[in-house]
Amino acid sequence: MMHIRRSPEEIAANRARYEDHQKKGLEFAPKALPAPSPLPALPISADAIIHQETIPGSWYWSTKLLRGEAIRIDQAESNSTVALVAWNAHDTSERINLVDTVKMQWTTALGKGRVIFSDMGRVMFSLIEDSSGANDCLMGGSTAASNAAKYPGVKTRNTRDNLILVACKLGLDRRDIAGVxxxxxxxxxxxxxxxxxxxxxxxxxxxxELRAEMDMLVGFSNCPHPLDPDPIYQPKPVIVTRFRAAAPAADDLCRTATAEAIRGFQNNTMMLA
Known part of the structure; x- marks a missing residue:
């Protein structure tokens, strides 16, 4: 492997550029996310609904989502963690990137008003509604090993294996599964x-509710989070509704909240040109 040696001057210049970019990003970003979306959720107009699916506890599902459509993930009458992955429908080498989502928005607090980036610097989702303000974009989902340790002697399904099944049914494989x-x-x-x-x-x-900003393949797994303190494996059903979203306004919060989001949407525009 060839190692590139950089001069102290080049390293200092690169650091200065990064610190300047960070300063501008932090100055531009809002001081806080907006308040969570109100409960209960308002009904979705019947003529806007494209499809509705109930994902049983411990199960999985996938769907194609077109730009301008949205999905509502509803816990209904339960407390369930839903793991989500996504790929560009036209080029599945482009996929959801939660590390960049955190890094480029300078926060791990992912809620209403934020966006979710791909690994190519484009916006995949706008988080247009969110009543919980409790979303994890760093830790990942459960595995066979984590479930065996947490629920000894109990046969369970887990997020990793569910998403492998999702990927395979979409013509992908386990190497195509990025962050959750x-x-x-x-x-x-x-x-x-x-x-x-x-x-x-x-x-x-x-x-x-997540609005699609590009055509995507989206996968879901309905299994307990590895840190969920409930000692009993008892995931409940969730309802996913695919619907036609209202067109975003010029001052749409997701599109204007941070300098990085603005830049991401510019990248989307270039992709669509």
């Missing part, structure tokens, strides 16, 4: 980088 967005997962990150489940779980009936 966990909706309704009140995970906090401490100063040392450790993860913890906050005392209060999300509310029964919480929901999130």
């Amino acid at each position: 967005l966990n909706l309704f997962a009140p995970v906090s990150v401490d100063y040392a980088g450790g993860f913890a489940w906050r005392g209060k779980r999300s509310n029964s009936g919480d929901y999130a």
